Amino acid sequence: MIGSGAIGLSVLSLLKNDSDVSIDSVIVAPDTLDQAREQVAAIAPKAQVVTGLAEVAQRPDLLVECAGHGALRAHVLPALEQGIPCVVVSIGALSDVELARQLEDAAKRGKTQVQLLSGAIGGIDALAAAKIGGLDSVVYTGRKPALAWKDTPADGQFKLEALTEPTVIFEGPAGEAARLFPKNANVAATLSLAGLGLDRTQVRLIADPSSKENVHHVEASGAFGSFEITMRGKPLAANPKTSALTVYSVVRAIGNQAHAVAI
Ligand SMILES: NC(=O)C1=CN([C@@H]2O[C@H](COP(=O)(O)OP(=O)(O)OC[C@H]3O[C@@H](n4cnc5c(N)ncnc54)[C@H](OP(=O)(O)O)[C@@H]3O)[C@@H](O)[C@H]2O)C=CC1
Numbered sequence: 001m002i003g004s005g006a007i008g009l010s011v012l013s014l015l016k017n018d019s020d021v022s023i024d025s026v027i028v029a030p031d032t033l034d035q036a037r038e039q040v041a042a043i044a045p046k047a048q049v050v051t052g053l054a055e056v057a058q059r060p061d062l063l064v065e066c067a068g069h070g071a072l073r074a075h076v077l078p079a080l081e082q083g084i085p086c087v088v089v090s091i092g093a094l095s096d097v098e099l100a101r102q103l104e105d106a107a108k109r110g111k112t113q114v115q116l117l118s119g120a121i122g123g124i125d126a127l128a129a130a131k132i133g134g135l136d137s138v139v140y141t142g143r144k145p146a147l148a149w150k151d152t153p154a155d156g157q158f159k160l161e162a163l164t165e166p167t168v169i170f171e172g173p174a175g176e177a178a179r180l181f182p183k184n185a186n187v188a189a190t191l192s193l194a195g196l197g198l199d200r201t202q203v204r205l206i207a208d209p210s211s212k213e214n215v216h217h218v219e220a221s222g223a224f225g226s227f228e229i230t231m232r233g234k235p236l237a238a239n240p241k242t243s244a245l246t247v248y249s250v251v252r253a254i255g256n257q258a259h260a261v262a263i
């Protein structure tokens with residue numbers, strides 16, 4: 001696993017009684033090594049905590065990224081080159097078209113695969129299937145509590161603490177949303193990659209002072225017909241920018257690699 005933040009620690013916790021899965025190593029940022037060792041030891045005492053793949057004693061069957069955009073270049077790319085399959089949640093990083101191409105090339109050279117997880121959003125299976133018949137329009141609206149937009153370009157441009165009404169903080173193509181709001185626009189990037197692409201997927205991001213949830217709304221239409229989906233995700237206590245469903249999506253993906261039946 002890469003990352004021992006809100007997602008990483010929750011995933012470790014949920015997997016600790018799954019006898020089909022063993023998280024052998026957790027790769028963390030060097031400046032968090034001591035704290036991470038303490039936190040991981042409390043949940044998964046057998047896991048070694050390291051700062052890079054080179055220190056991992058046993059070649060993993062799977063590398064799971066739940067760290068952030070930088071981790072894709074730092075760890076996922078070299079793992080794919082070595083033929084290690086990877087699953088990733090920091091999909092917004094793939095709005096950098098050059099990095100997306102490098103990941104694909106590395107996976108081809110390593111004769112392996114990188115799987116982009118659905119994370120906080122549902123309906124990716126339907127959207128990716130609908131794309132095959134041809135899509136006309138995909139519109140995504142992401143609504144989060146006002147303070148979930150702290151430390152983003154919206155912070156400063158809007159007085160987030162003082163908002164009294166839902167406020168549109170971004171409107172535009174998904175590629176730009178993912179670039180400007182990397183920790184909040186993974187869903188926008190995922191929808192784009194499954195559907196109409198980064199330029200043609202329309203995104204609206206809303207800071208809502210009365211919302212306690214991360215609400216993701218998608219409308220898609222094309223040759224298949226149309227669908228509309230609303231996810232009302234509970235945020236993780238440890239990181240309100242992240243919906244709890246993202247954690248479950250990672251646990252599901254790992255289980256699907258390890259269990260006799262995948263669903
Ligand atoms: N697909 C989806 O729907 C979603 C995807 N995400 C993605 O998941 C990522 C993690 O979320 P969350 O756990 O809530 O975030 P947190 O900030 O709680 O945790 C991330 C952890 O990963 C560490 N980290 C960052 N870069 C690296 C690296 N290169 N190598 C090793 N560790 C690293 C961070 O260390 P430090 O604090 O030192 O930087 C931090 O400890 C988000 O950044 C986002 O990209 C999140 C929500 C939904």
Ligand SMILES: O=C([O-])CC(=O)C(=O)O
Binds near residue numbers: 187188241242243244
């Ligand atoms: O967890 C969420 O609700 C989604 C999220 O942060 C993102 O799109 O990056």
